Amino acid sequence: MIYEKKLSSFSELSRELSILDLDAGIRTTGKYNGKKCYLFVTRSANGFTSLLYSMKLLKKESLPDKRLLAREFEDQGSLETFLAQIVNKPVKAVSY
Numbered sequence: 001m002i003y004e005k006k007l008s009s010f011s012e013l014s015r016e017l018s019i020l021d022l023d024a025g026i027r028t029t030g031k032y033n034g035k036k037c038y039l040f041v042t043r044s045a046n047g048f049t050s051l052l053y054s055m056k057l058l059k060k061e062s063l064p065d066k067r068l069l070a071r072e073f074e075d076q077g078s079l080e081t082f083l084a085q086i087v088n089k090p091v092k093a094v095s096y
Helices: 010-018 076-086
Strands: 005-007 025-032 035-044 047-058 061-073 093-095
Touching: 005 010, 010 025, 010 076, 010 093, 025 047, 025 076, 035 061, 035 076, 047 076, 061 076
Parallel strands: none
Antiparallel strands: 005 093, 025 035, 025 093, 035 047, 047 061
């Protein structure tokens, strides 16, 4: 069974990052270098990894397309500073 939790604010996203398991992640949308993008965040033993992908439209759905950026963060504060610049407001994210 897949568990997903909707997040609707940056503070909820921050709380979820603090308890993120190694086999879990967060996905949301944002804007990077003027392009709409999908953003995925996972946790590792060394910190956090964020992956940004451009959006591709397929019929009425948007899907991840080309990787725009992969970046690692040693601490949650650095990651949150980065996310604050990219994540769409209002926040619509999912923890899985």
